[in-house]
Structures are given as C-alpha cells and as structure tokens.
Amino acid sequence: MPVNDAISLKEILNHPTVKKATDDINAEMFERRAYSPSQCEVFSHPYTILQKSDRYRFEVDRQAEKLLPDIITNKVQLIEGKDSVDDDVARQYGKKRNIGIVFSGGPSPGGHNVIAGLYDAAKKANSDSKIYGFLVGPDGIIENEAVELNDDLVNRYRNLGGFTMIKTGRTKIDSKEKMALSRETCRRLQLDALVVVGGDDSNTNAAFLAQELMADGVQILGVPKTIDGDIQVRDVDGNVLCAMSFGFHTAARAFANAIGNLCTDSSSDIKYWHICKVMGRVASHLALEVALQTHANMTLIGEDLADYTDNVRLEKAQVDGTRDYNAYGMTLRHLSRIICEAIVRRAAVGKNYGVIVIPEGVLEFINEIQVFIIKLNTIIAYYNKTHDMDFHSTFLRLEDKLEYLRRLAQRSRDDTSFRLWNTRDDDLFSDIPSFFQEGLLMERDSHGNFQFSQVETEKVLLGLVKDYLNILKEQGRYKIGIQKDYFRKVMISAGLDPDRYGPVLFKNYGSDAHLLVKSAVISLKTLKQALKEQRLIKAGGKIPAAVEKIFKKSMPNFKNQLHFYGYDGRGNDPTRFDCIYTYNLGLTAFSLIANGATGQMAAIKNLDKDFSRWEPIGIPIAPLMHLEERKGKLALVIEKSIVDVNSVAFRVVQAQREKWLAATPGDDHYRSPGPIRFTGKSEEDRPITLELNAIDCSDC
Ligand code: FBP
Numbered sequence: 001m002p003v004n005d006a007i008s009l010k011e012i013l014n015h016p017t018v019k020k021a022t023d024d025i026n027a028e029m030f031e032r033r034a035y036s037p038s039q040c041e042v043f044s045h046p047y048t049i050l051q052k053s054d055r056y057r058f059e060v061d062r063q064a065e066k067l068l069p070d071i072i073t074n075k076v077q078l079i080e081g082k083d084s085v086d087d088d089v090a091r092q093y094g095k096k097r098n099i100g101i102v103f104s105g106g107p108s109p110g111g112h113n114v115i116a117g118l119y120d121a122a123k124k125a126n127s128d129s130k131i132y133g134f135l136v137g138p139d140g141i142i143e144n145e146a147v148e149l150n151d152d153l154v155n156r157y158r159n160l161g162g163f164t165m166i167k168t169g170r171t172k173i174d175s176k177e178k179m180a181l182s183r184e185t186c187r188r189l190q191l192d193a194l195v196v197v198g199g200d201d202s203n204t205n206a207a208f209l210a211q212e213l214m215a216d217g218v219q220i221l222g223v224p225k226t227i228d229g230d231i232q233v234r235d236v237d238g239n240v241l242c243a244m245s246f247g248f249h250t251a252a253r254a255f256a257n258a259i260g261n262l263c264t265d266s267s268s269d270i271k272y273w274h275i276c277k278v279m280g281r282v283a284s285h286l287a288l289e290v291a292l293q294t295h296a297n298m299t300l301i302g303e304d305l306a307d308y309t310d311n312v313r314l315e316k317a318q319v320d321g322t323r324d325y326n327a328y329g330m331t332l333r334h335l336s337r338i339i340c341e342a343i344v345r346r347a348a349v350g351k352n353y354g355v356i357v358i359p360e361g362v363l364e365f366i367n368e369i370q371v372f373i374i375k376l377n378t379i380i381a382y383y384n385k386t387h388d389m390d391f392h393s394t395f396l397r398l399e400d401k402l403e404y405l406r407r408l409a410q411r412s413r414d415d416t417s418f419r420l421w422n423t424r425d426d427d428l429f430s431d432i433p434s435f436f437q438e439g440l441l442m443e444r445d446s447h448g449n450f451q452f453s454q455v456e457t458e459k460v461l462l463g464l465v466k467d468y469l470n471i472l473k474e475q476g477r478y479k480i481g482i483q484k485d486y487f488r489k490v491m492i493s494a495g496l497d498p499d500r501y502g503p504v505l506f507k508n509y510g511s512d513a514h515l516l517v518k519s520a521v522i523s524l525k526t527l528k529q530a531l532k533e534q535r536l537i538k539a540g541g542k543i544p545a546a547v548e549k550i551f552k553k554s555m556p557n558f559k560n561q562l563h564f565y566g567y568d569g570r571g572n573d574p575t576r577f578d579c580i581y582t583y584n585l586g587l588t589a590f591s592l593i594a595n596g597a598t599g600q601m602a603a604i605k606n607l608d609k610d611f612s613r614w615e616p617i618g619i620p621i622a623p624l625m626h627l628e629e630r631k632g633k634l635a636l637v638i639e640k641s642i643v644d645v646n647s648v649a650f651r652v653v654q655a656q657r658e659k660w661l662a663a664t665p666g667d668d669h670y671r672s673p674g675p676i677r678f679t680g681k682s683e684e685d686r687p688i689t690l691e692l693n694a695i696d697c698s699d700c
Helices: 009-014 016-022 027-034 062-067 087-093 111-125 138-142 151-157 176-188 200-213 248-269 285-294 302-306 311-320 332-348 367-387 398-414 423-430 434-441 457-474 484-493 498-505 524-533 545-554 576-594 648-661 688-693
Strands: 047-053 076-082 098-103 130-134 146-148 193-198 219-224 240-242 273-278 354-359 560-565 600-605 615-620 625-630 633-638
Touching: 009 016, 047 087, 047 576, 062 625, 062 633, 076 576, 098 111, 098 138, 111 130, 111 151, 111 193, 111 576, 130 138, 138 176, 176 200, 193 200, 193 576, 200 219, 200 633, 219 576, 240 600, 240 615, 248 273, 248 285, 248 354, 248 560, 248 576, 273 285, 273 457, 285 354, 285 648, 285 688, 302 648, 332 354, 332 457, 332 648, 354 457, 367 398, 367 423, 367 434, 398 423, 398 434, 434 457, 457 560, 484 498, 484 545, 498 524, 498 545, 524 545, 576 600, 576 615, 648 688
Parallel strands: 098 130, 098 193, 193 219, 219 600, 273 354, 273 560
Antiparallel strands: 047 076, 076 615, 130 146, 600 615, 625 633
C-alpha cells in the first residue's frame, strides 16, 4: 500500500503491525521464556541430602595431592530427595546465603538456565538469599564487579542462548594477587559459595579457589560447560559420571543444520566443494556429531589421523629390512592427498561437488605441526621468562618473530647443547605460508592453550589440496566421469557414431561405468592429436563440436567455498536437551552448596538414558587433575577428553565413510537435521554420539 503523505512517521511507527515487526522480542522468545524445564525427581522434594559414594575411584596425581590437600580426598556425592530432615539440617539447608556465579571461557548454550536453576533453588530454600552474577568472567570476581540477580533479570534470559546476562571472560585467577583480590571480593559480598561455570581450565581454577578459600568458609563449585564436549568424566573403572558438557548438543545441532543445508545446496548446484571447519578446539567431538547428523561426504577426525600408520611404507621397510619411523602419524601433505583421492573418486562418477568437515583442532593431531606448536610454546615461555618481557609485545611483526627464530637456529649451530630450535626447524618453518606461520606464532590464551580458532586450518589444507589436484589434472587422473547414455545422445544428435568416437576418447568405453577420458587426453591439443591418429579428423580439420563439448565436460574445475562454524553455533538458543540439562545443573549446584560441599563439579549421570533415569551428582574436581604442558611448563589441569577411536560412535562413522563419500553413481546419502526445534515432537532428545556410545555392546 503506498504511504499516504498525510500519515506521519510517528503514526506509522505506532501502528501495531510495525510495532510487532520492530519489537526486540519475537514469538519464539516468549515461548522460550515461558518454558519450564523438567526437574529430576530428587528436586521435587523440599530437601536434598548428599550421600558420599565409595563406588567410584580415581587415580590421584601426586602433585594434585600436594597442592590440593583439603579437597583431594573428596568423593562422588550422590543426591537424594527428602520430604523431611532433622531440624538442624533443615536450618542449614534453608539458611540465608549469598551465592556468586560466574561464567568463564567461551559462551555455551544453556548457561542462563544454570543461573535460573541455581536462582530458583536458592530462593525456594530461602527467599532472602542473594545471588550475585559476576560480570565479564573471572575479572568480575577480581574487581568485585557484580550484579544482584532478581526475578526480572533471570526471567528475561530463561532458556535463551549466550551468556548475555552477565557476559563472560577468559581471565585466569592464577597469581597470588588475583587470588587475594578474589578473596577480598568474597569477603565484601559475604559470599557463602561461588559457582564457576566453565570448561576444563575454569574447573581447574575452581579447584584451586576451593582449596584457597576453604579457610574463609567459601564453598566453590564447578559446572561443566563447553561446546567442545571435551569434559567427560569416567572413573578408573570406566563408569561414566559426566558424559558431556552442556552446550555441545546445541552447537553441534546448529553446525549440522548449516552444513546439512550446504549438502542440499551442493547437490543441487553440483559445482562447489564446501570445506567446513567446525569448532571444538583440540577434540573432534563436534565434528563427529556433525558427521552423524549430516552424513557429509568426508569428515576428518583428528584423533583418527593421529592413529594413522602408512602400511605401504611399513611393508617397504619390512622388505628392505629397515625401520621407517615416518610411517607413523599423518603429515599435512598426506592428508591433502587423502582428500584429493576422495574428490577424484567422486568426480569419476560425475560428482564434482561435495561437503568436507574439518575439525578446528585437526592440526593438533598432525605430527609435524604438533611439534611446531610445542616448540613454539616453549620458545615463547622461555623468552618471557628469561627476558622478563612479553614475546608478543617485543616482536610485533611476523618478520621480527621469524628473525628471532633465525637467531635461535644460529645459536643451535654455535652451541650444540641448545636444542630449542634448530636449522631444520627453521627451514621447515620457512616453507609454510606466512598466514600459517603467523597463526602458529600467535599469542596463547590465558590458560596457555593454542588458539586453534584463530588459525585458518582449512586454508592451509585447501592450498595443498588445490596444488595436488592440479598435478592430478595434468597427469590426466582427475576427470569428470560422463554418463554413457548422455554421451551417446550427444553424439547421435550431432550425427556422429558414438561407437567410433567412444573408444578413442575414453579409457573404459566398453564398461557400464561412467566414461573416463583417457589420461593422455588432457587438452584440446591432445584431443585433436588422438582423433587425428585414429583418422576421425583430417590434418588441419576441426574437432567436432559434440566431441569438444563432451571433452570440456570431462575436464574438472575445482571450485570451493570455505566456511567456519563456531561462534554462530555457540550463540544459538539451547536445544530442549540443553535447557533441561542446564536447569538441573543449576539445581544440583545449589543442592551441593546447601549440603556444605566444596571442590565438587555439579553433574548429571545417565544423560544418555531416559530423563527419568537422570541422576544429579557431585564429582570431586581435584582427583580429575593431571600434569600437562602449558605455556612451556607443566601445570595441573583437568584432562580433556578426546574422541575415543574405539568408541561405538566413532566406529559407526568409520563404517559409514565409504557410503557417505558416495563415490558411486546415484544419490548421495545426506541427512538434513533441520533447525533446532524447540516445540513439537520431531526434535531429537540428546546428541547422537551420546546415544551410540551408551549402547550396551553385550547386546550387540
Ligand atoms: P571454552 O573451552 O572456553 O568453552 O571455549 C570453547 C571455544 O568455543 C573453542 O571451541 C574455540 O576454540 C575457542 O572457544 C574460541 O575462543 P575465543 O572465543 O577466545 O575465540
């Protein structure tokens, strides 16, 4: 409808349709905010108590024993619901408390529901209790920047994604000064307890805080957060206590939705290879789940590559009576060749398109790159320590950093005892593209982690893939297969005999498969030559247009699109699974607090089972620690869980590889999971990986 000049802009903006269209809140948000996640049965009682369990055992690290003496003997705590308890217990349970909560590390869908669960439980136990949200991560604790949460604020974010309510940050409370400032904040706010919602590093930090603040009577609890899915806890006997950190399901579903759509586009337009890097830092859990969700043509799993042995090399070494240590582990070049082989095989059946999923941390599992990462970590830490200056502020430009490395290589030539960086390292490093050098030299995060998300891994691999495909094209090994019927139709309508031209053009004309142009025919010039030799054209004659058309169709042009899925999925509104999981984690955290626990991580056991079997528990954090290299030094941290190549989920994906590659005539096997559906019955209720890994193989 044309806008009448007489209607003022004010009137337009006040029109109900315009108001609805420009409102910040949409219908889905209303629905989400109103949704009330189911609660585990134990929380339907007015009280919960803890039962220490001796059933679960851990292998305790000596250093953890030394540094965390007051919490190292903590046990798994089972939670039980109670309708009535002794007066003393009831008083303690319902006492007025001040509780702080902080988000630490990257956002992960469901965080707001941890707050909501904690808030609801604390207020239900005592409406005078105060819950403080520390702002912008652990900095909020150090600087005492906090907001007191109220109904309005909490209700605004129920079941919504992100950590928007109180934001997050990656600061680590890792010095005496920061610890003293944190203690001071706890004193000022008279905190009884602090809940740290974070990944492996933040839960590690929580354990150290628990030890430090025990004397002050401040309880510290952790909550397993990270889209990476790498906080998975088992005891020494293999009992699963925490199958998955929260946020993983949502991020994987969001990535899978986008990648599933690419599968649809790619198989419609049939001209692009989509190279999709997915987040997950080191572990490939997210990539594995995306593979199961989408059936993309190829999904690399870092942990699988690390296991790789080159059997051809091994056999050759055996024949030669030698040992070939280079036969173990994958190189970047080799990996690029495996990718090329898949591309070439699909092209041979006429599919010069597809979707490849690459985990963000794949480089961690490529031996040669891992060596660089470790060496450079050590060099940076060594520089910072010996010069009492920051490596990255001293060497601002890549050229300066490279010059420093060259000086180290020179030093190794002058002094053979100096082994940090030698001439070979320097030569190999000089061979890699500068954007990749820059990535490898980039500043580590506050926990000393290599920042995989900042490195354009997909570009590095793609560069090698393109180079090798060009070689294969020149060698006549990368061709697009032509359907025989199509060839015949084109030739007959041009008045040419397909059976005369076919054997000259194709190496497999007699077979029923897609027709592949002979390797020696790689240009119009070589085509002309072949036709002349078989007297199908005369000297000086032209290639028939129909033959030229078929030849051009057989010549591949590798076109690609690069994608990175990470921050988008991390910011998605949580799946119902994550909404329910996180709300119950918040309730669990309160139950642990109300029962006096500290140094424990709130968790839900049996996540892979029906909701009625979910069991809220507390997992002792200190016994999960082990020593790991960080910033060139050994540090106590919670061990990250990586993909187990013997797990059911991985083996299922491995078994489907050939099928999903679909290097055969006919359809692809893509699966389109669609967007996350909050309402309705069609949304899956837990990650596929979880479901598969929970299969009881004694039933198989
Ligand atoms: P957390 O481990 O803190 O949950 O963060 C996970 C993650 O999203 C990784 O997948 C990714 O490598 C990294 O954060 C990106 O970090 P940043 O947000 O600093 O770019």
